[in-house]
Amino acid sequence: MNRTSLAARLLALAALALASLLTAAPAHADPADIDAAARGVVRVVVMGRDGEEVFPISHGSGFAVNGETIITNAHVVGPAVDDPRLSIGIVPSDGGESVYGRVISVSPRNDLALVTTTSPMRLPPLTIAGNPPGSAGSVTAIGFPMNVDQAQGLGERDIFRAQPPVTSQGFLSGRRPSREFDTVLHTAPIARGNSGGPLVDDCGRVIGVNSFGAESEGTEAEFFFAVTVRELLPFLRANDITPRINSLPCRSLADLDAEERAREAQRQMVAQMQAEAAEEERAQRRADLRRNIEFAVLDERSNGQALALLLAMVALGGAAFAYDSHRRADFRQRAIGGSVALLAITGALVAWLSRPAFAEVEERLEDQLRAEMSDESSGVIAQASTNGTLACTLDLSRSRVLGAPVESVPLEWEEDGCVNERTQYGLDARGWSRAFVPANEEAVSINRFDPETGEYVIDRYLLDRETMTSARSARASFEAPQCGDGQEAARQLGTAQGEIIALLPDAPNERLVYDCGVTLEGPIELDP
Structure with a gap:
């Protein structure tokens, strides 16, 4: 991907974001x-x-x-x-x-x-x-x-x-x-x-x-x-x-959903651009390595040729000295000259034959790339952990808040889906969630947490008395497992909560999106 192509994609990304803002319809009564x-x-x-x-x-x-x-x-x-x-x-x-x-x-x-x-x-x-x-x-x-x-x-x-x-x-x-x-x-x-x-x-x-x-x-x-x-x-x-x-x-949920789609499109475009940039960088690195290796091979071949020529000249000199000694009947000098000529010609042959072939360029290139990949993979990469006590901050740009907003919620998460050491979340195809059906409020909340992204979402449904009665009946039909009961119990909870979720409207009245990106120390005071 050349610079012109990259600039074009950046312009397209900016145009998409601008179009998302310009085409956002005003809120209508829901x-x-x-x-x-x-x-x-x-x-x-x-x-x-x-x-x-x-x-x-x-x-x-x-x-x-x-x-x-x-x-x-x-x-x-x-x-x-x-x-x-x-x-x-x-x-x-x-x-x-x-x-x-x-x-x-x-x-x-x-x-x-x-x-x-x-x-x-x-x-x-x-x-x-x-x-x-x-x-x-x-x-x-x-x-x-x-x-x-x-x-x-x-x-x-x-x-x-x-x-x-x-x-x-x-x-x-x-x-x-x-x-x-x-x-x-x-x-x-x-x-x-x-x-x-x-x-x-x-x-x-x-x-x-x-x-x-x-x-x-x-x-x-x-x-x-x-x-x-x-x-x-x-x-x-x-x-x-x-x-x-x-x-x-x-703000309407339709507006938020449209913004989420635009945000996802932007994310995918940025990811594609980053992938293409990384591929271009890898291709450039490969080309640079190939050129350096080719120069190294040419140098080694030239050095081998020069050494072979030099040894050949030494061999000729030794042979001439041995011949002259033979004419003078100096057999001792003849033996020395012959030995030098033999060693020199042997060295010349070795120097000539040991020159690297051009085919070694690809082999050396692959060896070098494998070595660099091995060095990168052996390095320590710092990653944010979602285990422990997290500070979850409300993202107003992605939320629809109808009541008084709670801007920060501490959440203590364990790998088995236990929240705040006492509330077990259920596990299903959509991930970790817990349905809350209060006895003194006409509303049902579905709380979801994604350990990979650190995203905590509360969908709140304001319901009529008849639907609330059905939701309370559905909730009373099963007993939620305790923390530590295992993943199978969490999956059973996820299935049991489906009866409550089936009673809810297609869209919630309120959606709170929290970003849990910071790990805290010490005990927590709130139970989401």
């Missing part, structure tokens, strides 16, 4: 993310009582900021705050029983209220966008509009049944402070009953709390207002609530 956010949205019902009968007076929407605490609008729960005879009901959207709620804080100034459930509901909390878009972008409103209930003919008792919320799409139209608090203007349709529900971005993260709409007549465009997170976050912190916050850009 239905799986919106569905996951919707499972944390509830109907907030203000109820009256007539004897033993409970009946709804009004309702709005709300969303969980932790398992038992809900954000809604102040005007939604206002009637119950002003009239102690009224109570609040919390109706989940994804199965489960309705429970009573208790107002713990109200802020009429910015139309926010905080309600806690009186019985455990284990609601999946929504993540709040730490750096929400201010003036543009697509958004989704989630809630329980009354006009939809009316169109479906739902009665009073139907309101207390768990039903999926309604989602509507629109666009941001800019920030607009109004009514003495900060709001964001948008076009995602909302109606009475949507109040208190979340306005989310394409990744299902909260960027506002829907509050009210602009009146419109005839064909005028409709706009709606949501309380911004600039109002929401201080309100939560003032009430000792620590929400999940994510300030990273919203």
Whole structure:
């Protein structure tokens, strides 16, 4: 490969990377993310009582900021705050029983209220966008509009049944402070009953709390207002609530997969270029060695010829001296001259015949190459070991993070698939993995580790209650082996986990990619 070819390949590589960036499509709302956010949205019902009968007076929407605490609008729960005879009901959207709620804080100034459930509901909390878009972008409103209930003919008792919320799409139209608090203007349709529900971005993260709409007549465009997170976050912190916050850009898995394909294509091209460069270097080294060996052989042949000629001349001189001694009848001198002539002619013949043949060039070349390869292979090559305690650092460029990211995770790995001296990973055709099915969270995580590359990947699936029930049942059907039970036990675990994996969607909601490239010393404190 000449320099022109190498430059052409480098240009092609740069063009590929540039094309990958230029053709990357903007993120669009992922239905799986919106569905996951919707499972944390509830109907907030203000109820009256007539004897033993409970009946709804009004309702709005709300969303969980932790398992038992809900954000809604102040005007939604206002009637119950002003009239102690009224109570609040919390109706989940994804199965489960309705429970009573208790107002713990109200802020009429910015139309926010905080309600806690009186019985455990284990609601999946929504993540709040730490750096929400201010003036543009697509958004989704989630809630329980009354006009939809009316169109479906739902009665009073139907309101207390768990039903999926309604989602509507629109666009941001800019920030607009109004009514003495900060709001964001948008076009995602909302109606009475949507109040208190979340306005989310394409990744299902909260960027506002829907509050009210602009009146419109005839064909005028409709706009709606949501309380911004600039109002929401201080309100939560003032009430000792620590929400999940994510300030990273919203990226789709499709974008990440496209980038991975581009990255793999670049890696293969670089590997090919390196292989071709190495082959070119080997060819050049072979040519240099051949030329040096050819020069050495020519020198040896020339030296042999010169020595043979010199000895031949000595032999002629010795023969002439012996002949002259013979004429003079000096037999002693004749013997000396003859011996010198014989030795010299013998040496000349040896020098001539021992000259290296041109065929030796290839033999010497192969011997030299084998010797160099032997020297290289006998050297000590330092390699990173994945055994021991590893510092795994989150690679944000390859990750899709929906919640609050954990940027560093220590991981203690053993060759038999034991993690942190207590968690055995399963082994199958895809490598080492462990499925985690928690009892108190509506999510399943598949953690994978590749000892060869030091790559640790966590795929997190946010699931509905029905799928979670099936996943918990599948997990309860087998007992995970203990560390040290052997590789056969690890393979059995890998097979058993397949039943859980089969229940999961094609793609996770969240993917965390960690690079475990540094070995630590001392004990670890976290268990991934």
